[in-house]
Amino acid sequence: MTAQHESTGPLTTEAGAPVADNQNSQTAGVGGPVLVQDQLLLEKLAHFNRERIPERVVHARGAGAYGTFTVTADVTPYTRAKFLSEIGKETEVFLRFSTVAGNLGAADAVRDPRGFALKFYTEEGNYDLVGNNTPVFFIKDAIKFPDFIHTQKRDPYTGSQEADNVWDFWGLSPESTHQVTWLFGDRGIPASYRHMNGYGSHTFQWTNEAGEAFWVKYHFKTDQGIRTLAQDEADLLAGKDPDSHQRDLREAIERGEYPTWTVQVQIMPAAEAATYRFNPFDLTKVWPHADYPPIEIGKLELNRNPENIFAEVEQSIFSPHHFVPGIGPSPDKMLQGRLFAYGDAHRYRVGINGDHLPVNRPRATEARSHGRDGAMYDGRHGGAKNYEPNSFGGPTETGRALWEPQPVSGVTGDHVAPSHAEDDDFVQAGNLYRLMSEDEKSRLIDNLAGFISKVSRDDIAQRAIENFRKADEDYGKRLEAAVAALRG
Numbered sequence: 427m428t429a430q431h432e433s434t435g436p437l438t439t440e441a442g443a444p445v446a447d448n449q450n451s452q453t454a455g456v457g458g459p460v461l462v463q464d465q466l467l468l469e470k471l472a473h474f475n476r477e478r479i480p481e482r483v484v485h486a487r488g489a490g491a492y493g494t495f496t497v498t499a500d501v502t503p504y505t506r507a508k509f510l511s512e513i514g515k516e517t518e519v520f521l522r523f524s525t526v527a528g529n530l531g532a533a534d535a536v537r538d539p540r541g542f543a544l545k546f547y548t549e550e551g552n553y554d555l556v557g558n559n560t561p562v563f564f565i566k567d568a569i570k571f572p573d574f575i576h577t578q579k580r581d582p583y584t585g586s587q588e589a590d591n592v593w594d595f596w597g598l599s600p601e602s603t604h605q606v607t608w609l610f611g612d613r614g615i616p617a618s619y620r621h622m623n624g625y626g627s628h629t630f631q632w633t634n635e636a637g638e639a640f641w642v643k644y645h646f647k648t649d650q651g652i653r654t655l656a657q658d659e660a661d662l663l664a665g666k667d668p669d670s671h672q673r674d675l676r677e678a679i680e681r682g683e684y685p686t687w688t689v690q691v692q693i694m695p696a697a698e699a700a701t702y703r704f705n706p707f708d709l710t711k712v713w714p715h716a717d718y719p720p721i722e723i724g725k726l727e728l729n730r731n732p733e734n735i736f737a738e739v740e741q742s743i744f745s746p747h748h749f750v751p752g753i754g755p756s757p758d759k760m761l762q763g764r765l766f767a768y769g770d771a772h773r774y775r776v777g778i779n780g781d782h783l784p785v786n787r788p789r790a791t792e793a794r795s796h797g798r799d800g801a802m803y804d805g806r807h808g809g810a811k812n813y814e815p816n817s818f819g820g821p822t823e824t825g826r827a828l829w830e831p832q833p834v835s836g837v838t839g840d841h842v843a844p845s846h847a848e849d850d851d852f853v854q855a856g857n858l859y860r861l862m863s864e865d866e867k868s869r870l871i872d873n874l875a876g877f878i879s880k881v882s883r884d885d886i887a888q889r890a891i892e893n894f895r896k897a898d899e900d901y902g903k904r905l906e907a908a909v910a911a912l913r914g
Contacts, residue, residue, distance in 0.1 A: 488524035507752035533664035534671035542624030568763020589880035597889035621653035754829020875908035
């Protein structure tokens with residue numbers, strides 16, 4: 427036996443007892459039935475049956491890596507977050523990339539938004555920024571999210587994704603027109619996780635030491651350059667190498683080709699939100715750069731692969747409610763829903779103590795709470811008192827909120843979001859279309875028409891086309907002709 431193959435010690439059971447025979451089950455005599463007393467066999471089979479936790483309902487298919495975030499500009503006039511407090515400061519991070527609609531075994535090279543979930547292990551606790559590779563989203567209110575995802579998943583009767591469901595919902599939800607234009611354009615299928623941008627997508631609050639509040643949007647611009655796949659290239663790659671994006675990220679880091687992103691923010695003084703020309707908290711819209719130019723604030727680098735995909739990628743949990751002092755939420759109705767939904771999903775999927783797993787727990791500080799017990803509780807608190815206030819030296823409240831309160835008024839109820847002067851579901855989709863080159867427009871039309879042509883009902887197809895026509899007359903006209911040609 428060579429040195430690299432020397433045993434590290436005896437094989438044991440999960441309880442640490444040495445295993446005498448790992449090749450043969452215990453039986454009642456040679457050739458007899460297996461004995462229930464063979465606890466090694468039962469332990470192995472029982473553990474194997476439970477090796478998979480429920481996959482994420484969305485963002486199930488993912489890859490991740492560790493790295494660093496380094497501050498490159500002074501942002502202390504805008505936020506008191508300590509990890510952003512000085513130029514050159516580094517913070518360890520974990521970034522999980524994902525597709526949205528596919529299950530855990532789906533292919534990487536598909537037309538789908540990509541999750542861009544970033545965990546900062548800061549000295550004030552973990553800060554999770556859970557975004558996508560698109561600056562906008564399909565809907566603006568979380569109450570519609572389960573319905574939207576149901577249309578993207580398998581139909582309860584056919585067991586397949588159905589074009590009828592997808593386009594019926596999008597056609598009846600004109601707010602989706604902007605994001606659908608992004609999705610079916612060239613950037614709808616990134617060539618790799620390294621060659622795409624990331625966005626916080628939502629609007630967040632920054633608060634400085636003086637208590638002044640600002641609204642911000644995050645942008646992560648890839649330093650590798652944008653690279654995308656055409657539909658036919660993606661179809662071939664998805665069948666040939668379903669793990670293409672995961673493999674690309676892992677092997678690039680193994681080669682020492684560490685991917686980086688330039689981190690930027692758009693900053694809006696809080697007082698300007700009420701009179702801005704459209705609702706700045708509407709997730710289906712971007713802030714034009716002419717109004718609020720992006721400011722570079724840092725550099726993100728990924729430089730270490732996980733040692734165990736299940737422990738570190740599958741069990742990693744991210745929640746938008748994981749804020750740190752100086753950073754908080756906005757009235758964005760999608761974000762408000764996610765503040766609950768993400769944490770609740772992980773409590774169901776990973777367990778009530780999922781935050782204690784190595785990939786999820788704070789690294790630059792420690793969690794000091796009065797939460798106890800539940801599945802997989804490790805007893806870390808010992809005999810410490812589990813209530814507050816107490817007179818036994820337990821952790822106490824600070825009396826200072828993480829973010830600044832916002833004034834509210836009116837009556838409770840199911841309100842439509844406040845209307846601003848230029849609120850419209852179609853303007854920004856039309857602007858995006860008109861920014862495209864002729865070749866980009868042609869590919870967009872082909873991609874959309876190929877999917878819409880699969881719809882079985884003419885009224886659903888026509889309604890979908892009319893939303894794009896409202897964004898731009900040429901856009902709708904060309905799409906209508908392309909769909910008609912494919913439908914015969």
